[in-house]
Amino acid sequence: MLHNKYVAEYIRKWHDGEIVLNDKREKLLSLIEKNILPRPDLYYFNEEQIENYIEFSEKWYFELDEWEKFISAFIFLFYVEDDEVVFDEFVINIGRGGGKNGFLSTLANYFISPLHGIEYYDVSIVANSEKQAKRSFMECFRVINKKGNEDLTEEFEAYKSSITSYETQSLFEYKTSNASSQDGGREGAVMYDEYHEMEDTSIVDVFSGGLGKVDHGRQFFIGTKGFVREGYFDTKYRESEDILNGLIEFKGVFPYIAELDDISEMDIFDMWPKANPALQPPLNKRGKRLFNEVKKKYNKLAYEPSGRSAFVTKRMNFIEDNMENSVATREELKATDRPFFELNTKPIGSLDFGSVRDFASCGLLFKKEDEYAFKTFTFAIKHFCDVHYGYSNTNNDFGTEKKAPIKKWEKEGLMKVVDEPSLNPMHVVNWFVEMREEYGVEKIIADNYKLDILRPLLEAEGFEVEAIRRPSSIHPLLAPRVEDGFANHKFIFGDNPLMRWFTNNVYVKETQAGKQFLKKEEVKRKTDGFQAFVHALYRAGELDDAVDIDSSLNALEALNF
Template structure:
């Protein structure tokens, strides 16, 4: 069937062999055709052409998918009452697709006389001022670049853009506007809808719609980290509409994402999430770089899946890093005598494993000097497959023939190391800290001296990106013993629904993580490490 050029051409493309699109795009095309087949609606083609004629003032042209959305949202009317058929547009596309550019053109067009409605005010909302200003500033800059042409048709400043002939205003907000200014909008926009945690502002912002003819809403967004919020609920409604399970109630859902997260491995499939990618080669180059970062460290680069592919991982579990990165870290340490460092301790069970270490930082490189104590009475010893005897021979492990590991084993080790290195602080888990606190006080580490730090899971969350970066860039070395490699491989990075990362055990009894947890503890206080001044001369580099 023929509807109009802008709609027909996009539908033809989506169904062609050339297109790489998600299932929701195919469903959308079926949905649109069904509306035009079963309902008495029409496209105001003359109005559409006049709107698109405004493109000449913009430094870009609308892409086919944008023309498709624009035509349906702004120029399709019901013959019965003359109202808009699709007054509510939802656009979910991957970051970089140009959704703000689309919105800038749409808002600019709707405040002109082509719309035919006087004082058709447009309110742009976002949860941050920078985001709320993005579309506004796009329009502002176009007016600034064409001052001589627009001086008789527009007035503008950094807070409000007004079309003189229609008296229609465009403003941006991060909170509810004053009633006198924002109580009678013609259109309301929501930018980055994923950032809204509840409906408070959304309800206030849309409460004034309907007082002007042809009220509209436009939502533009990528996916985000907030789950079960307004975006998730809106998308669930959109999917039901596309599947024909519920009436659309004026909503037009334009959804682009990967059909399956595994498709991220196929670069061609990225177009499913970003319908502009085939037209933006520079964006493709940037995404390739980001993908390589994601592969190296998926724990701390979840935004690639969330923002670029619109497939947030939710609560996921990954290895802390790639095995090759652990192999790189298993290398000799340099001479660090007299260097500043911080100590980290993990002692979750005194009748099992206890680990401690010193973290050094030289430039952007980190070095980890560690030791482990193992209680011979531990019930888990028969389950452990790592060759503990080998670690003992390497001098990084001590077997303790007692019912538990006395705190003095740890403090004696720290005291001995303090003769060679400057230990700035000791960091340990807040859980069961009383076991070590008294012993540490005896060797000079206490709350009173402000060189004893007790950490919580929230501290781990803060340093997870740093740890991921260390491994991905090969910036950490922990000696030639393989026990740290074993500890780290036994750990998993757990990302919660908000994107926060904590480290947990893969299997608590046979796969120990104590050495890695001690290392993480030390990283939380690495800013205390005093960097040695590097002096370059003709002979070489000295500290």
């Protein structure tokens, strides 16, 4: 068995219940036990580098926490065959105040040092603002120039814009995440600080291009959950989830994610280490100071509830459903996952599409007493799915609702991806023709703006087509019905994660005209299925309740004429 004392102690404390870990870190340790430690024929810990790093950090900076020592072992985990690093990307996602910047400082200073021993191993720290980018850099600058640290000043030439090792000629610099003004160099390591603020991959594309020119290239993605959705953070987070769930091979990326498993744990102080390992007892001086700070912020929520969102997101590293903005809570969405009642009455048809170059959703709305069943099917253009969801990539055979696993949904019969430059409207027409044969649909509701091409084709097939001239004008009218339907579990979507994804991508905005159902993100987070549902609800009053034929006959037989 492969052994390192810091890894072994961390795992022992987990098994013995001495440390509180969230689900994702427990999965990480399970992967390590299953895939790494039993394979000394494949991997080895460079114990000299691990000890050198820890001793260097604790001599010149501060005592490292257990989680930092644990991760450091995998920074210096190598393949036996060729001495290459096993993990060249580290995703470290923990609550604010956990010491992420200090960890970066110690790593950056060590990487350029003679102890690391790789010449020209340049390190760049990248952040959204110069102030953030300079944070870890300035910590190194101050430590090197601190009175009494003459040994460091003999090793490093430290200016306020760069730090250079005299012996290795390795350079440490800070940079902002403006991709248009940056060029990839020959970095040995790139550290993306507060990467949750990155909207896309552009800056990573620039800097990752310089890796590989020196040995043991590494990237570090350090951050806390933020408010930018569908940015680069979500991409790395979903990749980390897939690794931890065994969907992607455990190598290359090392995901260390600390977060609450449930929002109720926010009110239990003993659960706070799930979100921030620096709060794990016994607390050192830094930990005690952090705990008091977090507790103070928590207590303020009692009379400053507006601060809840920031506290939950930043301190507890948890994304909480915003009931005021989301069209439905997570529990309400789950409640739509019920079998349809018998669909034996004539439905209302509806359709919506944002563009003939991406998605188009068709649907049928049925009613039984207070419940509504919505049966839907979606068409999507292959090029759009390739660009935004990696449809043709073999790794997209799996996924979660967040990842939009188009291929999986297609295999489940919820949608069809067509390889066309723009959607042939006959796909939609033919679907409704099939549904008429099965369910008797005659009337179809759609946005007037989208009916230029489809209306004559549908009417030629004998359908009654009703156009909604301004869909936004019906949203305030339907908002009470939509809210009541979700809150009281009146809506049924069946086993259709695609429809729940559409719905989860909608938020409610209060305007002077009333509530509007809008997209949370303009491009990737599609809402076509939900908008088709809203169109159908507009004419839900015309629906007849589904009738239980057997019950009706029994009732008639019981009548005494």
